[in-house]
Amino acid sequence: MKTVRFFWFYFKRYKLSFFVIFLGIIAATYLQVKTPVLLGDAIAELGKIGQQYFVAQQAGETGFKPDLADFQSVMSSLFLAYAATVVANLIYSLLLTRIVAHSTSRMRKGLFGKLERLTIAFFDRHKDGDILSRFTSDLDNIQNAFNQSMIQILSNGALYIGMIWMMFRQDTRLALVTIASTPVALIALVIIIRLARKYTNLQQAAVSKLNAYMDEKISGQKAIIVQGVQEETIEGFLELNEEVRRTTFMGRLFGGILFPFMNGMSLVNTAIVIFAGSNIVLNDASMDTAVALGLVVTFVQYSQQYYQPLMQISSSWAELQLAFTGAHRVQEMFDEPEEIRPQHAPLFTELKEGVEIKNIDFGYLPGQKVLDKVSISAPKGKMIAVVGPTGSGKTTIMNLINRFYDVDAGSIEFDGRDIRQYDLDSLREKVGIVLQESVLFSGTIADNIRFGNSSISQEMVEVAARATHIHDFIMSLPEGYETQVTDDENVFSTGQKQLISIARTLLTDPQVLILDEATSNVDTVTEAKIQKAMEAIIAGRTSFVIAHRLKTILNADEIIVLKDGKVIEQGNHQELLRQDGFYSELYHNQFVFE
Ligand SMILES: Nc1ncnc2c1ncn2[C@@H]1O[C@H](COP(=O)(O)OP(=O)(O)OP(=O)(O)O)[C@@H](O)[C@H]1O
Numbered sequence: 001m002k003t004v005r006f007f008w009f010y011f012k013r014y015k016l017s018f019f020v021i022f023l024g025i026i027a028a029t030y031l032q033v034k035t036p037v038l039l040g041d042a043i044a045e046l047g048k049i050g051q052q053y054f055v056a057q058q059a060g061e062t063g064f065k066p067d068l069a070d071f072q073s074v075m076s077s078l079f080l081a082y083a084a085t086v087v088a089n090l091i092y093s094l095l096l097t098r099i100v101a102h103s104t105s106r107m108r109k110g111l112f113g114k115l116e117r118l119t120i121a122f123f124d125r126h127k128d129g130d131i132l133s134r135f136t137s138d139l140d141n142i143q144n145a146f147n148q149s150m151i152q153i154l155s156n157g158a159l160y161i162g163m164i165w166m167m168f169r170q171d172t173r174l175a176l177v178t179i180a181s182t183p184v185a186l187i188a189l190v191i192i193i194r195l196a197r198k199y200t201n202l203q204q205a206a207v208s209k210l211n212a213y214m215d216e217k218i219s220g221q222k223a224i225i226v227q228g229v230q231e232e233t234i235e236g237f238l239e240l241n242e243e244v245r246r247t248t249f250m251g252r253l254f255g256g257i258l259f260p261f262m263n264g265m266s267l268v269n270t271a272i273v274i275f276a277g278s279n280i281v282l283n284d285a286s287m288d289t290a291v292a293l294g295l296v297v298t299f300v301q302y303s304q305q306y307y308q309p310l311m312q313i314s315s316s317w318a319e320l321q322l323a324f325t326g327a328h329r330v331q332e333m334f335d336e337p338e339e340i341r342p343q344h345a346p347l348f349t350e351l352k353e354g355v356e357i358k359n360i361d362f363g364y365l366p367g368q369k370v371l372d373k374v375s376i377s378a379p380k381g382k383m384i385a386v387v388g389p390t391g392s393g394k395t396t397i398m399n400l401i402n403r404f405y406d407v408d409a410g411s412i413e414f415d416g417r418d419i420r421q422y423d424l425d426s427l428r429e430k431v432g433i434v435l436q437e438s439v440l441f442s443g444t445i446a447d448n449i450r451f452g453n454s455s456i457s458q459e460m461v462e463v464a465a466r467a468t469h470i471h472d473f474i475m476s477l478p479e480g481y482e483t484q485v486t487d488d489e490n491v492f493s494t495g496q497k498q499l500i501s502i503a504r505t506l507l508t509d510p511q512v513l514i515l516d517e518a519t520s521n522v523d524t525v526t527e528a529k530i531q532k533a534m535e536a537i538i539a540g541r542t543s544f545v546i547a548h549r550l551k552t553i554l555n556a557d558e559i560i561v562l563k564d565g566k567v568i569e570q571g572n573h574q575e576l577l578r579q580d581g582f583y584s585e586l587y588h589n590q591f592v593f594e
C-alpha cells in the first residue's frame with residue numbers, strides 16, 4: 001500500500017508520457033511478433049518461385065523469368081517492420097529514462113527535506129547507516145529497476161502475450177506443439193530462481209555478519225590485545241568467512257545455471273517443432289508445400305524466441321522487488337511524524353519572568369516512563385541545579401526544555417506561554433545548550449566556536465575563549481585558532497571539547513542556559529577551568545546546570561534532586577543538608593572521596 005502511494009505521488013504527473021510509452025510498447029511488440037510471419041511468407045514466396053521454375057523446366061520452356069514482385073514486397077515489409085521496431089523502442093526508452101531521472105531526483109530532494117523536518121526521536125530509533133541507505137541503495141534500487149527491469153518486464157510480458165496470440169492465429173496445431181513444454185520449463189525456472197534467491201539472501205546475511213564482526217573487532221582491537229584473545233578472534237573470523245564462501249558459491253551456482261538451462265530448453269523446443277511440425281503440415285494434403293515450408297520456418301523462429309521473455313521477466317523480477325521494498329522503506333520515512341512547528345507563532349526573544357516546568361511526564365518509548373510528574377520553577381536570572389544518580393532523567397529534562405522532544409503530559413512554559421507555541425527556531429536560538437558529550441565538527445577551532453555564524457569576528461571568538469579559559473590551550477597548539485579539527489578528534493580531551501562548546505554557547509548569548517556537565521573523568525586542572533567557565537557563562541542568566549561534582553553547584557539558587565524520574569528533594573544546599581536525606585548522603589560520600 002505504501003509502495004503504491006509512493007509511486008503514485010511521484011509518477012502521477014507523467015500520465016501522458018506513460019500512455020505514449022504504453023502505445024510504444026504495444027507497437028514494438030506487434031512488429032516484433034509479426035517478423036517471423038513475414039520471414040515465413042518470404043520463404044513461402046521463394047518456394048512458389050521454385051515450384052514455378054520446376055514447372056517451367058518440365059514443360060521444356062527456356063528463359064524462365066521469375067516474378068519477384070511478391071517476394072520483394074514481403075522483404076520490404078520485413079525491413080520496414082525492423083526499422084519501426086527500433087524507432088518505437090527508442091521512443092519509449094527515452095521517455096521512460098527521462099521520467100526516471102526526473103522523479104528520482106525529486107525523490108532525493110523530498111527525502112532530504114523530510115530528514116530536516118523529522119523529530120529527534122526518529123534519529124534515536126534509527127541507526128545512521130539505516131537512514132543513509134534509504135538515500136543510497138533504496139533510491140538506487142528504484143532508479144535501476146525503472147531504467148531496466150520495468151521496461152524488461154513490460155515489454156517482455158507484452159511480447160509473450162503477443163507471440164502466443166500470433167502463433168495461434170498462424171496455425172493452432174503448431175502453436176500447441178511450440179508451447180507444449182512450457183509447464184516443465186516453468187517449474188524448473190521457479191525452482192532454480194527460488195534456490196538462487198535463497199542463497200543470495202543467505203550470502204548477504206553472511207557478509208553483513210562478517211562485516212559487523214570485523215567492525216567490532218577492529219574498534220575493539222585494544223581490548224582484544226589486553227585480554228589476549230587473538231586466537232579466538234581469528235577462529236570466529238574463519239567460521240564466518242567459510243559461511244560467506246559456501247553461500248556465495250551456491251548462489252552463483254544456481255544463478256549461473258538459469259540461462260544455460262533455458263537455452264537448452266529452447267533448443268529442445270526448436271527440435272520438437274521442426275520434427276513434429278514438419279510432420280504435421282507437410283503431410284497435410286490441404287496445404288500447399290511452399291506455404292507449409294514457410295509455416296515451419298515461422299514456428300522455428302517462434303520456438304527459438306519463445307522462452308526469451310520468460311527468462312527476461314524472471315531475471316528482472318528480483319530487481320523490481322528490490323525497488324518495491326525500496327519504495328516501501330522510503331515511504332516509511334515520509335510517513336514519520338514531523339516536528340510540530342507552529343505557523344506564525346510569536347518569536348521568543350527575551351525571557352522576562354522565568355521558566356516553569358509543570359508536572360511533566362515523559363518517556364522515550366511508549367509505555368516507558370522516564371520522567372514522572374516533574375515540576376521545577378526557575379525565576380529569571382536564577383541558577384537551578386539538577387543532581388541525581390545516573391539514568392535518573394537529568395539529561396532528559398534538558399532535552400525537553402530545548403524541544404528536542406515534546407512532553408507527554410504537563411507543560412514547560414517560558415513567561416507563562418507553553419514552549420510549543422513559540423516559533424521553534426527562535427526558541428532554540430535563545431536556549432543555549434552545552435551537551436554532556438560535546439561534539440566538534442570538521443573545520444578549524446575558530447569555526448567550531450563560531451558555529452555557522454560568520455558574522456562573529458575573530459576578536460569575539462577570542463573573548464569567548466578567554467572567558468571560558470580555553471584560550472591558552474588553543475594558543476599552545478602550533479596553528480592556534482586555525483587548527484583543523486578532523487574526524488579523529490583525539491587531540492582534544494572530553495574536558496577541552498566541553499570548554500570549546502561552552503565558548504560556542506557563550507557567543508550565542510542565550511536567554512536560557514542548559515549545561516550538562518561532562519561525566520567522563522577530567523583532570524583537576526581542566527575541572528577547575530570548567531568550573532570557572534561555567535561561572536562566567538552562568539552569571540546573570542537563567543540556567544539549568546546538571547552537576548556530577550556537587551562542588552560546582554554549592555551556590556545554586558535551587559537544587560533539584562532527581563531519582564528514577566521523580567523529584568525527591570529540593571531546596572538550596574544548606575536546606576538540603578539539613579533535611580539529611582539523599583542529597584546529604586550524596587554530598588558526604590563525594591566529600592569523603594575528595
Ligand atoms: N534516546 C533515548 N531513547 C530511549 N531511552 C533513553 C534515551 N535517552 C535516555 N534514555 C533512558 O532514559 C533514562 C534517563 O536517561 P538520562 O540520559 O536522562 O539520564 P541522566 O540522568 O542524564 O544520566 P547520566 O547521569 O548518566 O547522564 C535512562 O533510563 C535511559 O536509558
Ligand SMILES: [Mg+2]
Nearest residue numbers: 394395396436
Ligand atoms: Mg545525562
